[in-house]
Amino acid sequence: MSDSEEMRIVKEIPQGGIILEEKPFVYILCSKFRTERCDFCLKKGQLSKCSVCQYTYYCGRACQKEGWSVHKLECQYLKQIRPRILPDAARMLARLIKILEKGGHNTRSFYSDKKYRKFKDLMSHYPNLKNDNPRMEHFSSLYGVLYEFFRGESLPNSAELMGMFGRMCVNSFSICNQELQSVGTGIYLAASIVDHSCQPTAVVTFEGTTLIMRALETLPSLNWSKIFISYIDVMASKKERQLELEQTYYFTCQCPKCINPEPVIYMMGAACPNSDCDNCIDSASVQSNDTCSKCGSVITGEFIQTFWDVMEMTCTHLDSMKETIFLDVCKVCLKKQKGVFYKYNVKHIKTLDLAFDSSIEFAKYDDAVEYGLQLVKCFHEYYGTYHPLTGLLHLKLAKLLLYQNRPGEAMGYLKSAKDILSVTHGTSSSLFKEQLVPLFQDIMLEGESW
Ligand SMILES: [Zn+2]
Ligand SMILES: [Zn+2]
Ligand SMILES: [Zn+2]
Ligand SMILES: [Zn+2]
Secondary structure (H helix, E strand, O other), rough: OOOOHHHHHHHHHHHHHHEEEEEOEEEEOOOHHOEEEEEOOOOEEOEEEEOOOOOOOOOOOOHHHHHHHHOOOOOHHHHOOOOOOOOOHHHHHHHHHHHOOHHHHHHHHHOOOEEEEEHHHHHOOOHHHHHHHHHHHHHHHHHHHHHHHOOOOOOOOOEEEEEEHHHHHHHEEEOOOOOOEEEEEEEEEHHHOOOOOOOEEEEEEEOEEEEEEEEEOOEEEOHHHHOOEOOOOOOOHHHHHHHHHHHOOOOOOOOOOHHHHOHHHHHHHHEEEOOOOOOOOOOOOOOOOEEEEOOEEEEOHHHHHHHHHHHHHHHHHHHOOEEEEEHHHHHHHHHOOOOOOOOOOOOHOOOHHHHHHOOOOOOHHHHHHHHHHHHHHHHHHHHOOOOOOHHHHHHHHHHHHOOOHHHHHHHHHHHHHHHHHHHHHHOOOOHHHHHHHHHHHHHHHHHHHH
């Protein structure tokens, strides 16, 4: 069948329709969840250890049995290094080496009826890698770790290993659970054909380790050059996004959002000193004694100084909270930002987002509701309506509001959550069936008792 014939029989893909469903070529569970989640299916549960290496944990015999085809390639080595933990990148590379050695080079993953990719079809970015000092340092330390891990056996030559490392760096997906927390890393051969856009037309979620790509808008046909996902968090300024894409994936983004002038003004914006005015002040160009273009308030040098002080403080704290979030630190930052940062300032939204998650974690539900309600319009603004994070935020708010005995408002958010999540996750997803649907019943019951 020729290409054009194939194109003709491919139907339109509706919004929320599945574009691709794929099992990983290779994947690992994040080592920080080693004793909390099953090494095979990545789910939480009652776990038992592999009796040989005592390193990996499984939720049951079925997973242990299915996981053995790959685990048997590493089990004896993991046993040797106990009680040390292999860093994630090393474990992934170790599995990759073994899988390729066992014939993985021939594995084909199809992205259309007739077309497929093999591991060697992934881009290795060899020349970029050679000039990337931090990555080369990472590579040489990994080489050392793996040399010790395999006790000198099994290691391919360094050029070959670098080809694997390069493909791994540029093509890995973070495997998230349905609540969008990253629990693992995997390489998906077919899905890696999809390019990036800061304004994506498709989105990826995971059901266990299975990657599911859905259309965020109606696509006229399965045309891979028109399908884009976002590789990065798009809640960032153009400068930040482009830097991340260049450093991690070695390309300069040419998406519509990067080409057209961006409203940087409000991404890094200051509030108007007049609290009754909702204008955004361009922090990059404002000078002492300038006036607000909307209300005419004078912007003093002191106000500008305060803005930059709060910005510096916020960035320092956001950076330091990459691993652990401190609710009190978020609260201090939010207090300082009040009246100084514009409502859509990305650093303000990042702080709010951390405060929201942390409030839920510490069961401070009143705070969580307050932050969540503020986040809604920000998420719509940056992620758009049909984004998994926007859908999840609505779902969390529905739960929180129900908990606060506000069933009417809860229902409103739940209906929006349903609308969004049926596109991003699908109505057959575990999130939809196990969380969203039962919540409808809970809210209706609560509503009746009022
Ligand atoms: Zn399992
Ligand atoms: Zn084992
Ligand atoms: Zn872009
Ligand atoms: Zn103003």
